[in-house]
Amino acid sequence: MTHVDAPVLVGCSHGTDSVAGRAAIRSILDGIRRQRPDLDVREAFVDVQQPEVPDVVAGAVEPDGASAVVVPLLLSVGFHVRVDIAESVEGHPAVAAAPLGPDPRLVNLLADRLAEAGLRDDDAVVLAAAGSxxxxxxxxxxxxxxxxxGRLGRAVHIGYGAGTTPRVPEAVAAARATGAPRVVVAAYLLAPGFFHDRVLEAGGDVVSAPLAPDDRLVAIALDRYAAACATLEVAAAR
Known part of the structure; x- marks a missing residue:
């Protein structure tokens, strides 16, 4: 049974047309439900998919007067966090939590994905992010x-899919210019979809799998939820 005093947890992701990507994101919410069966967990999106986050927040807090925490299932701040999600909680007994990144657990998760991809000691590494x-x-x-x-003990080149530079192909080219026999790209992306497809086309010799599914993402999301709940409690006490 859901605890009536616990704020509704709204897990908000970007949204994707990829079936595999949708399943990967849903794995985070399913993991939250398994670890916290006391919580009312709902799914929302800022683009591509329905329902949209303002509608989910409004439905969570009305008409029972419940509160809600929107947890961005996103790896960094950006327009969707600062505008779409922030606006969705305005005028409601609701707050937006911090995004999943940065977090040391994400570094360990990336290192594990690289190991799974067969990273070698003489490979050059590129970190590929969506960008903003x-x-x-x-x-x-x-x-x-x-x-x-620091975790790998070697340089890491950074490239972005959009929003800023260098773009991933440029970062791959810079890494290749070091003379390493292979360039391995660490996909700093939660799920398969548009950006991961572009990373696969960016010229790297090997590309790691996206981060989800993984229980560490569930733990980070719950930590973000708990921190945001504390701000709701402070506000209610005033």
């Missing part, structure tokens, strides 16, 4: 890149 025009998003990706470089 928001400078804070690049800062977050750079933090992950720095963490991954």
């Amino acid at each position: 025009t928001d400078p804070a998003a690049a800062v977050a990706v750079e933090a992950i890149g720095s963490g991954l470089a």
Whole structure:
């Protein structure tokens, strides 16, 4: 039974036409439901898929006066977090949590995906992110890149699919120019879909699988939810 005092957890992702991508994102929400059966967990999107996040938030808090926390199932800040999700909670007893990244667990997850892809000691590594025009998003990706470089003990080139530069093909070319026998691309993406397809076409010799499904993503999402719940409690106490 759902605990009536617990805010509704709205897991909000970008949305995708990819069937595999939808399943990967849904795995995070399914994992949350398994670990926290007391929570009312709902799915929402900012693009491509339905239902849209404002409608889900409104439906969660009305007419029973419940509260809600929107957890962005996104790896960094950007327009969807700062605008779409932020606007969805305005005027409601609801708050937006921080996105999933950056987080040290994502660095470990990326390293595991690279190991699964067969990373060798003499490979050059490129971290491929979706990208955003928001400078804070690049800062977050750079933090992950720095963490991954430390974890692997080698340089990590960074490329973006959109929004900023260098683009992934440019980063792959820069990595290849180091003389490494192979360039391995770490896909800093949650799920298969448009951006992962573009990464596969960017010229790397090997591309790692997306991050989901993985229980570490579930744990991060629940941590973001818990932190946001604390802000709701503070606001309610005033």
